[in-house]
Amino acid sequence: MNARIFSLVFLISVMLAGFTTLARASEVSGSALQDEIRALKQMVLELQKRIQHLEADRVKPKGAETSATMTPAAFKPAKEATAKTPADSKIVPTRSSSVKVQKTAKAIPMRGDEKPEEMGSQPPAPLDIGGHKVRVGIAGAIQADMIHDFNALGLKPGDGQAREFITANIPVGGPAADITNRTAFSPNQSYLSGWAETDTPWGPFKVYADVNLMGSTTEPEFQIYKAYGQWGWLKAGLDYTIWINQAAIPSTLDFEGPNAAPENRFTQASLKIPLRPGSEDREFFFTVGVEDAEGDMTLPAGVTPVDQFPAVIGKFSYEPDWAHIELAGLYRRLKAEGTGYDQSIDGWGVAFSGSIDTWGNDNFIWGLEYGDALGAYIQDTSGLGLDAAPVSPTHSNLRAISAFGAWGAYQHWWSKSLRSSATYGFVRLDSDFDLWPQTAGTGTYKQTQYASMNLVWSPWPPFDVGLEYLFGHRTVTNPTAVDGSTTGQDHRVQFTMRWNFGWER
DSSP states (O other): OOHHHHHHHHHHHHHHHHHHHHHHHTTTSOHHHHHHHHHHHHHHHHHHHHHHHHHHHHHSOTTOOOOSSOOGGGGOOSSOOOOOOOGGGOOOOOOOOSSOOSOOOOOSOOTTOSOSSOOOSOOOOOEEETTEEEEEEEEEEEEEEEEEESSOOOSSTTSOOOSSOOGGGOOOSSGGGGOOOEEEEEOTTOEEEEEEEEOOTTSOEEEEEEEESBSSSSSOBOEEEEEEEEETTEEEEEEEOTTSOGGGOOOOSSSSOOTTSOOOEEEEEEEEEESOTTOSSOOEEEEEEEEOOOOOBOOOTTOEEEEOSOEEEEEEEEOOTTEEEEEEEEEEEEEEEETTEEEEEEEEEEEEEEEEEOSTTOEEEEEEEEEESOTTTSTTTTTSSBSEEEEETTEEEEEEOEEEEEEEEEEEEEETTEEEEEEEEEEEEOOSOOOTTTTTTTOOEEEEEEEEEEEEEEEETTEEEEEEEEEEEEEEOGGGOBTTBOEEEEEEEEEEEEEEEEEEO
């Protein structure tokens, strides 16, 4: 190493020592020291670049000249980049059935499902469009599921086999409960997503959209699943409810996932505010937003729900590298109108959920929720008219239905290519109401339980092969028993093959 390089290395060492001292002092100093620290960082980066140039000149053979321009091949990496799927690629498609009007669903795995090994080198440079650097990407999966139900899973004997495991659809009696051992093949969970992002003086601006085949619960049906824009901390469009902690969605092969998770989607607008804006470690946030969550009520004939104003949601989140924990609350105002009928009720809810990294690549997920008029928000009850209902068939006064839900999951990595997830969910509603005759022959929802366990093997990173066992149990209110029965259950086995792909620039 020649004298110039030695001098530069010595200077950098001295500057780094000074930088460390200033960094410690910054805990008690003002903004002036912070500006000096940033300037020193820039100087260090520039000096490192000079060292690299000097080293290149020293080892270059005699007679070789530095070329002002180099061919693209000179910059080609030794290994082609493998694009990583964006964080919001976890898809949760909509469900549809003869009973459920609103569609909700389970998504392609998100946090906790990424492989522990590196997927490739850094992506190539962004596109240059109109003088702006634009980063773009696509991601998706081609998936095939083979599903076998040992018991019935549908409220009508003529219904097709559900492609997702909806515990609210387990019959408790009647002809549907006699149907057993059905097998189906489904490509419904295949999806495609795309995004584009550019920097602005007010923060990055990003647009995102994805489509899938989960428009129907029994047949492949195309649908636009998500579409939103995000500018800095501001977000607007169609996405999961603001109320949900997206990091607390368990990884299941089944599309629906745990019955209690509020994986519903609404048109929304929200603002996420860092609670320590001057700190480099932004771990605490407050999010506030509104969304168009229509009232999902059981109403007398001739009475219809009326939207008074959007649901209002606020939540605090703690987001260090090893966890994502949220405490959320929501408020809704529901109204119903008809000839000689005009009633309004309040809806509210609180939720506490999170995901915590444990040992190795393992993680633990949990969620708790409670409130009134949450039928449209809970995965299992959306579309069943369980936000509110008349007190009884003879008393038409509207009453909000109380609900409680809980779910938990643990994911364990047996090796770099083999993982398992165990998931449980529980939902219980206030049973002091009666939706008969609307639920005649099917029973009025009281509670359900969901459990699943899987084993997923990734022989090479883009490809997954998995096997999952699922169990569901449904209970209806005593006055609405079907053929004298108030309980029903189903066992399911699902085999999945999935090819994940992605590209970004």
